[in-house]
Amino acid sequence: MTKTVEEKQRVVVRFAGDSGDGMQLTGDRFTSATAVLGNDLATLPDFPAEIRAPAGTVHGVSAFQIQFASTDITTPGDHADVLIAMNPAALKADLSKVERGGILIVNEDAFTPRNVEKAGFATDPTSDGTLEGYQVHKVPMTSMTVRATEDVGIGKKEAERAKNMFALGLVSWMFDRPTETTLDWLERKFGGKQEIYDANVAAFKAGYNFGETTELFAQSYRIAAAPVEPGTYRNIAGATALSWGLVAASARSGLPLFYASYPITPASELLHELSRHKNFGVTTLQAEDEIAAANAALGAAFAGQLAVTGTSGPGMDLKAETLGLAVIMELPMVVVDVQRGGPSTGLPTKTEQADLLLAMFGRHGESPMPIVAAASPSECFAAAIEAARIAVRYRTPVILLSDTFLSNSSEPWRVPDVDDLPTIDPDFAAPNGDGFLPYARDERLARPWAVPGTPGLVHRIGGLEREDLTGNISYEPENHERMTHLRQAKVDGVARDIPALEVDDPSGEAELLVLGWGSSLGTIRAAAHRVRDAGGKVATAHLRHMNPFPANTGDVVKAYPKVLIPEMNLGQLAMLIRAKFLVDARSFTKVQGLPIFAEDLDEEIRRVLDE
Amino acid sequence: MSDVLENGGGAATGGVATLTKKDFTSDQEVRWCPGCGDYAILSAVQGFMPELGIEPHKTVFVSGIGCSGRFTYYMDTYGVHGIHGRAPAIATGIATSNPDLSVWVITGDGDGLSIGGNHLIHALRRNVNIKILLFNNQIYGLTKGQYSPTSEEGKVTKSTPFGSVDHPFNPIAVALGAEGTFVARTIDNDRKHLTDVLRQAAAHRGTAFVEIYQNCNVFNDGAFDLLREKAEGVHHQIRLVDGEPIVFDEGTKCVIVGDNGRLQVRPTAEVDQDRIVVHQAGGRPSLPFGLAHLSLGPHEATCLGVFRDFDRPVYGEALHAQLRSAEERLGKGDLAKLLHGGDTWTVG
Numbered sequence: 039m040t041k042t043v044e045e046k047q048r049v050v051v052r053f054a055g056d057s058g059d060g061m062q063l064t065g066d067r068f069t070s071a072t073a074v075l076g077n078d079l080a081t082l083p084d085f086p087a088e089i090r091a092p093a094g095t096v097h098g099v100s101a102f103q104i105q106f107a108s109t110d111i112t113t114p115g116d117h118a119d120v121l122i123a124m125n126p127a128a129l130k131a132d133l134s135k136v137e138r139g140g141i142l143i144v145n146e147d148a149f150t151p152r153n154v155e156k157a158g159f160a161t162d163p164t165s166d167g168t169l170e171g172y173q174v175h176k177v178p179m180t181s182m183t184v185r186a187t188e189d190v191g192i193g194k195k196e197a198e199r200a201k202n203m204f205a206l207g208l209v210s211w212m213f214d215r216p217t218e219t220t221l222d223w224l225e226r227k228f229g230g231k232q233e234i235y236d237a238n239v240a241a242f243k244a245g246y247n248f249g250e251t252t253e254l255f256a257q258s259y260r261i262a263a264a265p266v267e268p269g270t271y272r273n274i275a276g277a278t279a280l281s282w283g284l285v286a287a288s289a290r291s292g293l294p295l296f297y298a299s300y301p302i303t304p305a306s307e308l309l310h311e312l313s314r315h316k317n318f319g320v321t322t323l324q325a326e327d328e329i330a331a332a333n334a335a336l337g338a339a340f341a342g343q344l345a346v347t348g349t350s351g352p353g354m355d356l357k358a359e360t361l362g363l364a365v366i367m368e369l370p371m372v373v374v375d376v377q378r379g380g381p382s383t384g385l386p387t388k389t390e391q392a393d394l395l396l397a398m399f400g401r402h403g404e405s406p407m408p409i410v411a412a413a414s415p416s417e418c419f420a421a422a423i424e425a426a427r428i429a430v431r432y433r434t435p436v437i438l439l440s441d442t443f444l445s446n447s448s449e450p451w452r453v454p455d456v457d458d459l460p461t462i463d464p465d466f467a468a469p470n471g472d473g474f475l476p477y478a479r480d481e482r483l484a485r486p487w488a489v490p491g492t493p494g495l496v497h498r499i500g501g502l503e504r505e506d507l508t509g510n511i512s513y514e515p516e517n518h519e520r521m522t523h524l525r526q527a528k529v530d531g532v533a534r535d536i537p538a539l540e541v542d543d544p545s546g547e548a549e550l551l552v553l554g555w556g557s558s559l560g561t562i563r564a565a566a567h568r569v570r571d572a573g574g575k576v577a578t579a580h581l582r583h584m585n586p587f588p589a590n591t592g593d594v595v596k597a598y599p600k601v602l603i604p605e606m607n608l609g610q611l612a613m614l615i616r617a618k619f620l621v622d623a624r625s626f627t628k629v630q631g632l633p634i635f636a637e638d639l640d641e642e643i644r645r646v647l648d649e
Numbered sequence: 650m651s652d653v654l655e656n657g658g659g660a661a662t663g664g665v666a667t668l669t670k671k672d673f674t675s676d677q678e679v680r681w682c683p684g685c686g687d688y689a690i691l692s693a694v695q696g697f698m699p700e701l702g703i704e705p706h707k708t709v710f711v712s713g714i715g716c717s718g719r720f721t722y723y724m725d726t727y728g729v730h731g732i733h734g735r736a737p738a739i740a741t742g743i744a745t746s747n748p749d750l751s752v753w754v755i756t757g758d759g760d761g762l763s764i765g766g767n768h769l770i771h772a773l774r775r776n777v778n779i780k781i782l783l784f785n786n787q788i789y790g791l792t793k794g795q796y797s798p799t800s801e802e803g804k805v806t807k808s809t810p811f812g813s814v815d816h817p818f819n820p821i822a823v824a825l826g827a828e829g830t831f832v833a834r835t836i837d838n839d840r841k842h843l844t845d846v847l848r849q850a851a852a853h854r855g856t857a858f859v860e861i862y863q864n865c866n867v868f869n870d871g872a873f874d875l876l877r878e879k880a881e882g883v884h885h886q887i888r889l890v891d892g893e894p895i896v897f898d899e900g901t902k903c904v905i906v907g908d909n910g911r912l913q914v915r916p917t918a919e920v921d922q923d924r925i926v927v928h929q930a931g932g933r934p935s936l937p938f939g940l941a942h943l944s945l946g947p948h949e950a951t952c953l954g955v956f957r958d959f960d961r962p963v964y965g966e967a968l969h970a971q972l973r974s975a976e977e978r979l980g981k982g983d984l985a986k987l988l989h990g991g992d993t994w995t996v997g
Contacts, residue, residue, distance in 0.1 A: 337742020500730025
């Protein structure tokens with residue numbers, strides 16, 4: 039039969055299966071092949087908190103979604119065009135995430151009466167009419183994988199485990215992905231284990247060939263490369279980008295990186311990544327708890343290292359007291375908060391951006407700290423360098439906000455030229471013969487960083503209020519007030535040293551500003567595109583510095599009659615903007631542990647425009 | 650070394666040999682209560698530091714919260730007066746960052762064993778190169794007199810008007826249980842013994858833990874009198890000396906292994922000399938652990954001295970060795986290579 043190839047601009051594919059089915063890996067490999075092809079892309083891994091929930095249950099479903107396109111895209115897509123469901127539970131969990139009329143590829147072998155029941159279906163959904171309106175392809179992936187691997191010489195159980203590669207092969211054919219990227223990877227990964235390697239290759243090829251030869255699939259799709267600036271690109275996830283940004287800040291400052299952390303989802307990824315780069319002089323310390331991690335980092339900061347501690351929401355709560363100490367000791371330190379759903383243990387593997395007010399105010403006393411927020415997975419790289427720059431330049435702890443979505447998601451990134459990266463001058467204090475004043479300040483109100491081991495600069499600092507200049511303990515009323523104002527003025531002064539808030543208002547006539555921060559950047563861009571494509575006029579702006587705000591922020595928000603702030607919380611940035619600038623900003627919020635959908639925001643923007 | 654102390658007096662402008670107590674004494678007014686045991690400890694430490702031959706700028710004192718926490722301000726060295734209980738963690742960051750520094754932690758029974766217990770045991774477990782001095786006065790002094798994790802059961806304090814129902818920690822047993830590589834106990838008013846223990850602690854590679862019985866004359870006066878006062882101390886201090894038979898009370902009492910391997914105190918005259926336990930600080934932990942439990946507190950004959958002293962890899966050294974070997978194996982980190990590693994594609 040003749041197969042047709044349809045050109046498409048953008049496609050959303052979602053792989054879903056049991057936690058043990060290797061869906062993250064499958065998605066990751068599909069992403070690599072897609073990236074190499076030059077499509078723009080965005081991914082969203084979506085997995086349960088349980089390591090291995092009971093097999094075959096909805097709780098145990100792990101999914102990976104990717105949107106790829108021949109045009110600029112900014113989100114992993116609201117709804118999938120194609121769902122690969124490896125078992126009934128995956129279908130149950132994710133059917134609602136598929137576009138009506140979309141393609142469902144289900145692993146027919148897994149739809150046994152027992153599995154169907156375990157997933158919570160009364161009858162087999164592939165034959166009872168549940169899937170009416172979708173393009174359903176029932177493919178016996180498990181048995182075909184077993185058959186394809188018969189000659190390899192591994193057991194049936196082992197062979198069945200390669201079924202994700204069958205699925206990957208089939209979808210690779212469907213979307214005309216290059217096979218070499220996957221085959222090369224399999225060789226790197228399993229080259230030493232011949233039988234496993236052979237089985238995976240056989241399964242992958244069987245899936246690919248099945249698509250090409252079977253009459254089930256009449257059509258494949260081609261998505262052309264997206265036009266982008268010239269350069270060398272790679273696909274990068276936020277956790278990797280953030281880690282590499284810290285390594286880069288270390289290289290560009292000459293300060294050894296000291297990363298202290300306690301394992302916590304999703305921030306552990308940073309600890310894993312950084313611990314691999316010891317040849318960059320990176321010290322990683324897995325502390326006994328969150329508090330110890332923060333204090334060890336603070337000790338390292340005192341000793342002259344680029345000190346970083348990383349965690350997620352619950353860990354931030356525990357570190358609060360230490361951050362206050364870092365504020366009063368005025369030492370450079372970066373605290374990474376990879377936000378997740380809260381409160382308490384909340385949704386450990388799901389995203390949220392509800393720690394903004396915690397970052398702003400989550401310490402007793404007047405305890406200001408600069409806050410930097412990354413806006414996309416690849417931007418985590420620059421955000422990490424920026425946080426380190428502010429910390430070192432202003433001798434202050436800085437909070438760097440990321441979130442689960444940014445951390446796990448990936449997108450193409452134009453690899454920067456190392457020489458173009460900012461340099462950071464540690465500007466250590468040097469003895470000048472006179473009495474040393476540890477709390478004397480420069481024009482930015484930053485105090486000297488005097489590192490133990492330096493003669494002539496011996497001094498003591500700590501959590502008690504410091505006397506201005508000398509740093510001795512002082513309970514004097516006027517001194518405390520002066521120091522409180524100095525610490526605040528120093529942090530406020532960072533605004534003079536950061537880029538202005540940029541506004542994207544192509545028509546120049548927009549009445550509505552959509553103001554965002556953090557990982558909602560992609561959603562806001564996508565929604566604004568849709569509105570503008572339909573003739574609507576909307577302006578957007580995105581904050582990367584949450585404290586202090588860029589100096590022009592007030593002017594920007596006051597320039598528009600309407601300001602809409604979409605956030606994955608109950609309106610935290612909106613509260614700050616309203617409080618600081620007295621504008622009637624309104625909120626659009628979502629707290630489902632998932633990014634805001636562009637179509638929902640699109641709708642909200644139109645609603646506000648029509649008011 | 651005492652001649653160095655006496656000869657000194659000049660500022661430490663020249664070599665290390667000219668260091669004096671004055672070089673380690675800051676200009677800050679000492680503000681503990683008059684009569685506090687902390688004065689004696691401070692004076693002993695300031696007097697002893699020159700012996701080490703380590704200049705003040707290569708020395709860091711780190712403390713937590715409580716009366717002991719102020720110690721840092723009185724030493725003319727680098728210092729961090731941290732938050733409650735976290736000094737071992739801060740010190741771990743400092744010592745790991747720069748192995749050339751001499752890092753000392755000053756803590757108390759509340760700071761080190763209550764709010765900071767976790768950091769204390771993990772510093773001991775890792776064997777970070779820090780020296781921890783735990784001032785044990787069996788009371789919360791700075792918060793004005795609540796019972797502490799080392800206060801005896803039944804202790805009547807502001808927060809326990811009917812007597813404490815908490816069982817106290819035995820700090821030496823805690824440190825031994827955490828696999829501390831140097832564990833010792835001394836007492837505030839015996840300058841010679843205190844200095845001698847500090848000297849051994851300073852010479853130890855890794856974490857040294859020194860419990861110092863310290864009298865709080867305001868909220869818990871006399872807690873250690875049985876050991877502290879000369880007339881009584883002679884009868885109740887069991888001085889541990891490595892390699893020596895354990896005898897005390899002017900040789901009239903000794904420690905033997907009794908039934909089921911349990912250590913017992915017996916009159917020396919009634920015991921065959923061969924049965925007297927010989928102290929071994931470098932051996933297995935069972936003997937030091939037994940010695941730690943010989944008394945239930947300073948209200949009966951109690952061991953002082955070095956309980957355990959043995960070598961185990963030092964955390965910071967092992968960590969720096971990893972950094973070096975990674976660089977040898979993988980080459981010095983090249984940022985451009987890192988960023989370009991893996992699958993990349995080029996758009997012309």
